[in-house]
Amino acid sequence: MTFLYNYIYYIGCFGLVFIGLYIILVKHNLIKIIIGLNILDTGVNLFLISIGYIKKGTAPIFSNPGINPNRMVDPVPQALVLTAIVIGVAVLALALSLAIMVYQHYGTLNLRKVKQQRW
Amino acid sequence: MRKIFSLIILGILAFGIWYSLKNIPFATHKTKVGKYYVYKGIKETGATNIVTSVVVNYRGFDTLGEVTVLFIAAIGLGAILATRKKKKRKEIEKPSLILYTGCYLLFPLILLFGAYIFIHGHLTPGGGFQGGAIIASAFLLRYLGCPERKINRKASDATESLGGLIFVLLGLLGLIVGGYFLLNFLPKGVPNLLFSAGIIPIIYIAIGFKVGSELAGVIDNLIEESK
Amino acid sequence: MVNPVLLIVVPLGLAFTVPLFGFISKKTVKYIPVVAMGFNLILSLLLIPRVLEHPLVLSIGGFPPPFCINLTVGPLGILLSAVIALIGFLVSIYAMDYIRKGSVEKYQMLYILLLVGATGAVLTGDIFNLFVFFEILCISSYALVAYFGDSLGVEAAIKYLIQGAIGSTFMLLGIGLLYGMFGTLNMADIAKNIKLQNSIPISLFVPLALFITGMGVEAAIFPLNSWLPDAHSSAPSSISAILSGIAIKIGVYGVVRVMFTLFGMPSIFHLLLFIGIITLLIGELAAFGQTNIKRMLAYSSIGQIGLIVFALGIATPYGISGGLFQILSHALSKALLFLAVGYMIYRTGSMDISTFQGIGRKMPLTSLAFTIGAFSLIGLPPFIGFPSKFLIVRAALAKKEGILFIVLIFLVLFATIIEGAYFFRVIQVLYFKENKENQDKKDAPFSALVPLIILTVFILFIGIYPKPVMKLLRLASWELLNKMDYIKWVLGAG
Numbered sequence: 001m002t003f004l005y006n007y008i009y010y011i012g013c014f015g016l017v018f019i020g021l022y023i024i025l026v027k028h029n030l031i032k033i034i035i036g037l038n039i040l041d042t043g044v045n046l047f048l049i050s051i052g053y054i055k056k057g058t059a060p061i062f063s064n065p066g067i068n069p070n071r072m073v074d075p076v077p078q079a080l081v082l083t084a085i086v087i088g089v090a091v092l093a094l095a096l097s098l099a100i101m102v103y104q105h106y107g108t109l110n111l112r113k114v115k116q117q118r119w
Numbered sequence: 120m121r122k123i124f125s126l127i128i129l130g131i132l133a134f135g136i137w138y139s140l141k142n143i144p145f146a147t148h149k150t151k152v153g154k155y156y157v158y159k160g161i162k163e164t165g166a167t168n169i170v171t172s173v174v175v176n177y178r179g180f181d182t183l184g185e186v187t188v189l190f191i192a193a194i195g196l197g198a199i200l201a202t203r204k205k206k207k208r209k210e211i212e213k214p215s216l217i218l219y220t221g222c223y224l225l226f227p228l229i230l231l232f233g234a235y236i237f238i239h240g241h242l243t244p245g246g247g248f249q250g251g252a253i254i255a256s257a258f259l260l261r262y263l264g265c266p267e268r269k270i271n272r273k274a275s276d277a278t279e280s281l282g283g284l285i286f287v288l289l290g291l292l293g294l295i296v297g298g299y300f301l302l303n304f305l306p307k308g309v310p311n312l313l314f315s316a317g318i319i320p321i322i323y324i325a326i327g328f329k330v331g332s333e334l335a336g337v338i339d340n341l342i343e344e345s346k
Numbered sequence: 347m348v349n350p351v352l353l354i355v356v357p358l359g360l361a362f363t364v365p366l367f368g369f370i371s372k373k374t375v376k377y378i379p380v381v382a383m384g385f386n387l388i389l390s391l392l393l394i395p396r397v398l399e400h401p402l403v404l405s406i407g408g409f410p411p412p413f414c415i416n417l418t419v420g421p422l423g424i425l426l427s428a429v430i431a432l433i434g435f436l437v438s439i440y441a442m443d444y445i446r447k448g449s450v451e452k453y454q455m456l457y458i459l460l461l462v463g464a465t466g467a468v469l470t471g472d473i474f475n476l477f478v479f480f481e482i483l484c485i486s487s488y489a490l491v492a493y494f495g496d497s498l499g500v501e502a503a504i505k506y507l508i509q510g511a512i513g514s515t516f517m518l519l520g521i522g523l524l525y526g527m528f529g530t531l532n533m534a535d536i537a538k539n540i541k542l543q544n545s546i547p548i549s550l551f552v553p554l555a556l557f558i559t560g561m562g563v564e565a566a567i568f569p570l571n572s573w574l575p576d577a578h579s580s581a582p583s584s585i586s587a588i589l590s591g592i593a594i595k596i597g598v599y600g601v602v603r604v605m606f607t608l609f610g611m612p613s614i615f616h617l618l619l620f621i622g623i624i625t626l627l628i629g630e631l632a633a634f635g636q637t638n639i640k641r642m643l644a645y646s647s648i649g650q651i652g653l654i655v656f657a658l659g660i661a662t663p664y665g666i667s668g669g670l671f672q673i674l675s676h677a678l679s680k681a682l683l684f685l686a687v688g689y690m691i692y693r694t695g696s697m698d699i700s701t702f703q704g705i706g707r708k709m710p711l712t713s714l715a716f717t718i719g720a721f722s723l724i725g726l727p728p729f730i731g732f733p734s735k736f737l738i739v740r741a742a743l744a745k746k747e748g749i750l751f752i753v754l755i756f757l758v759l760f761a762t763i764i765e766g767a768y769f770f771r772v773i774q775v776l777y778f779k780e781n782k783e784n785q786d787k788k789d790a791p792f793s794a795l796v797p798l799i800i801l802t803v804f805i806l807f808i809g810i811y812p813k814p815v816m817k818l819l820r821l822a823s824w825e826l827l828n829k830m831d832y833i834k835w836v837l838g839a840g
Contacts, residue, residue: 006145014136017519018129024512025125030504037511044518051526052153055146060157060169061244065310072169074153075160077525079173080474083185084518086248087481090192091511093337094488097196098504100341104203105497114501117576117641135552136523142549143526150529155413163409180406180415184466184478187358188485191459195489198452199503202495276365283362287355299408300351 009050016043030102030109034095041088045081052077165307165316166241174246175319179301183290185248186283186326193279193333196340214264222264229257237327241316247323251330258335262342270339275332282329289318289325350402350419353389353427354466357382361458368451375451379438379458386431386465390424397424398821401835403471411836412532418471418836421821422670426468426599429674432804433591433681434461436797440685441584443793444692448493456493460486460588464596471836473524473608474531477517480600484510484564487593491581502576509563509573517560520553527553534836537608537829546611554614557604565597567655568625571648575632578644579697583688586640590647590684591677598651598673602658602826610829615661622656623757625649630761634768638697642768643683646723649761650676656758657738664741666823667816671734674808674815675722678730682719682801686712689790699775706777709789713776715798720769722805725762730809735762 016039023036052074060072099109106114148154156173164172174182237250261268293302308315360382367374396402401420405411438457445453463482470476488510492503525531527549528539540550559570566574574594578586605614629649636642654676657669689712694701706713722729725736742755789795808815825832 007140009145010140014133018133021129021132021512022125024508025128026122033508037508040512040515044515044522047519048522048525050145051143051522053146054148059244060160062161062167062169062310063243069157072157074150075156075170075173076150076153076178076531078170079178079181080521080525082174082246082248083181083474083478086185087188087478087485087514090188090485091488091507093192094195094199094485095504095507095511096341097199098488098492098500098507101199101203101492101495101500102504105500111504114504116501117498117580135548135555136519139523139527139549139552143523150525152413152530176407177409177414178474181475181478183358184475184482187459187462187482188478190362191456191482191485191489194452194455195485198449198456198489199492199495199500201449201452202447273369277369280362280365284359284366287359287362290355291359294349294351297408299404300349300355300406302408 009053010047013043013046013050016040016046019043028110028112030099030111033111034092034099037095038088038092041084041091045084045088048077048081048084161310164303164319165310166319167310168241168243168246170244171241171246171319171323172316175322176301176303179290179322182322182326183286183301186286186329189330189333190279190283193337196337200340211266214266218264222260226257226261229260230254233257233331234327237323238320239313240323241319242311242313247326248330250323250327252334254327254331255334255338258331259338262338270335272336272339275336275339278328278332279336282325282332285325286322286329289322293318348389348392349404350389350393350417350424350469351404351406353386353431353469354462356385357458357462357465361455361462364451364455364458372451375454376442376445379454380435380442382458383431383435383438383461386461387428387435390428390431393419394424394428394818397421398818401825403836412530412535415470415472415475416532416836417469418533418832419469420825420832420835421818422599422825423469425670425818425822426595426673427465429595429677430461430464430468430592433588433677436800437584437587437681437685440587440688440794440797443791444584444688445582448495453490453493456486456490457585457588460490460593464592467596468599471533472531473521473533473536476533476600476603477514477521480517480561480564480596481514483593483596484514487577487585487589490585491577491589493582493585496580498576498580502573502580506573506577509570513560513563513570515560516556520556520560523553523556532836533603533608534833537610538833538837540609545613546609550609554604554609558601558617561597561600561604563597564594565601565655566594566625566648566651567601567621568628568652571625574648575641575644578647579638579640583640583684583691586644587681587684587688590644591681594647594651595654595673595677598654598658601655606826607829607832612661615659618655618659619754622652622654622659623754625652626656626761627652627757630764634764636768637699639687639699639702639772640684640691640697642699642772643680643687646765646768647676647680649765650680650723653735653738653758653761656754657741660738660741660745661827662741662745663820663823663827664737664744666826667819668734668737668741670819670822671737671812671815675730675734675805678801678805679719679722682715682798682805683723685794685798685801686716686719689794690716699772702772703775703779711795712790712798715802716776717773718802718805720773722809724766724769728806728809730805730812732809733812 020040057073060075160169164176166172233250233253236245240246290301294300296304303317305317405416466479488507492499563570633645722731725731
């Protein structure tokens with residue numbers, strides 16, 4: 001039971017990471033690969049946030065000036081995740097625009113058939 | 120064949136990460152950097168939302184990089200789609216009166232909500248990126264519900280550039296005044312008031328405008344095709 | 347007082363003002379990258395004497411180092427940022443006339459931001475900041491590879507994007523694991539917490555492997571380089587020059603910074619040796635059988651990166667100076683080759699080597715530039731390739747570890763011979779074959795010849811007189827080998 005309590009968050013976020021990696025390595029359709037990339041990014045962001053958690057902690061905001069700062073969670077991973085989410089969105093936007101252009105030139109979204117340059 | 124190979128690689132990766140995770144106990148105090156920010160954050164920056172003071176003041180250079188990444192994504196999208204063949208306009212069904220009026224009336228309310236979030240970024244959860252995303256969703260609602268209204272591309276490009284330029288200029292002003300880039304040189308005021316925390320609200324307002332107009336421009340580029 | 351922050355911030359500000367200039371007049375837009383990179387070049391050259399006495403450590407925001415982001419400008423950082431500024435400046439002059447189709451304003455913005463990302467990555471002292479600037483570099487290059495919008499470019503860009511995105515996610519995982527274990531993001535602080543033992547425990551090896559994989563995608567080391575031939579051959583020629591000359595070197599810089607400064611245990615350097623040799627052999631052997639000239643140059647870049655990684659893996663002062671000198675020489679030579687090839691392809695309309703027959707007489711200056719670049723890459727005497735390769739071989743000989751190094755040196759010389767073979771084949775086609783079709787081709791325009799001439803002058807000058815550069819290289823290699831000095835600069839007394 002304590003094993004589950006200690007590791008459930010890590011199992012959850014790394015589960016997402018491995019599902020995302022599996023989709024990217026195995027699937028053929030470009031849109032499915034892009035969705036897999038998104039799931040991979042989500043998993044890594046969850047992992048980063050879960051590092052900062054403190055038992056029975058609250059958000060690091062001093063809404064009344066007299067709040068005790070001892071029980072606040074770590075604010076640094078939250079700042080890292082803000083940046084990482086935006087970078088994930090930027091890559092996703094570029095990938096989707098490239099998917100539009102691939103469809104226009106090749107007529108198919110199957111990445112195994114988009115192979116004009118070999119060797 | 121490919122599936123078995125990838126499962127083997129993922130298995131090795133999982134085994135390795137398991138070893139490292141044993142050194143990271145869950146839900147305990149780990150860092151000295153985090154504690155410093157929580158204890159000294161209000162006195163040194165004046166913002167009551169500690170995450171905002173970390174994002175804009177202590178690690179402000181990362182935020183500058185992030186703003187640049189979003190800028191590159193919007194510009195890159197425009198550059199790649201510039202050589203696309205324009206399709207003929209398809210006939211779409213006109214929206215009903217209820218849909219049209221509802222979107223028309225909700226649009227300024229969502230804009231107001233987004234503006235509230237990025238102006239109060241240093242007091243409550245939220246900030247420039249979150250507020251900018253809400254503003255872009257207001258524009259998306261407008262595109263979906265009232266199809267013949269489009270945004271003014273020139274105005275959105277100008278807002279994007281001005282937002283980024285204001286961020287860089289505030290940093291350079293800090294360099295000239297105090298000798299460090301992104302120094303918080305305006306007076307810090309009383310915490311928990313709207314006008315406090317030095318340059319943090321100004322930076323967040325610039326970021327809010329920039330992100331809102333950028334994402335609206337991205338939507339405009341992508342949605343042009345199906346019209 | 348000149349401040350190294352301006353190296354990153356001023357081009358960034360100029361990139362933000364490009365749309366505003368575009369509203370006023372479209373013609374002024376192509377001069378902005380030239381101004382930005384010229385400013386960077388002058389500033390880096392002015393900073394070199396100051397950095398040679400004592401490295402600069404600046405904090406952003408005014409707080410003491412582990413609690414803020416800091417820039418650590420040491421000899422390695424200022425050397426790489428001077429190389430980036432020089433090549434960026436020359437290629438931006440070339441691109442004033444070369445880029446005509448598509449949305450030119452957006453090309454110039456993406457170009458400046460790529461170089462800002464590269465400069466930021468080499469000057470920073472914080473590992474998450476390294477990730478952010480690395481992402482700026484990678485995302486601009488994804489967009490620039492697909493700039494022309496033709497089918498080859500789009501295919502290359504989507505494959506590059508998928509592999510690059512997986513790589514950067516692995517790097518983020520590594521950063522997360524290091525933050526969880528040590529509680530800080532500053533490179534000097536993490537280095538202080540990792541003790542210099544002899545063998546590395548598995549819990550520390552996993553973040554190192556994740557970092558090498560993540561940055562290795564951009565550096566194009568052995569199993570991760572399948573995106574490179576497509577991307578460097580389908581991009582516009584000015585972008586191919588920047589990608590081969592700068593972007594892959596920043597990947598190597600990232601791997602080397604993590605291995606030497608953060609970890610620094612001697613048992614892991616043999617890994618770099620083997621990865622380097624395998625990459626070198628695969629790159630050169632694959633380049634031998636190519637008929638498309640840009641693809642041949644791209645495979646040759648993979649080979650040279652293998653040589654650079656091999657030299658850096660020797661981990662003695664001569665070896666690391668040799669590796670850094672090879673970075674400088676490969677950047678200059680490969681940029682010269684790609685810029686010359688760009689106009690040759692534009693005049694003849696195809697990338698196949700057999701259509702270049704006889705161009706040597708019709709485009710004399712361009713072909714001469716190509717020949718000089720090829721000779722310098724192979725390592726022939728008066729050019730810059732000779733002292734750099736000589737230094738690497740001498741470093742490998744000096745490390746008396748038995749038969750292993752003799753075998754490795756043999757393989758390096760074998761790869762050099764193969765390089766000579768395929769370059770001489772191209773030069774023979776250029777000068778010694780006749781073709782009736784290419785009778786009326788003019789030479790490249792003036793704005794393209796100026797960078798070619800300046801690059802040739804640098805290659806000859808540093809090749810004949812390498813002493814001023816050697817001092818900087820020696821200090822840079824000391825910086826990499828001494829982890830304790832780095833910690834002392836940033837955090838005060840170690």
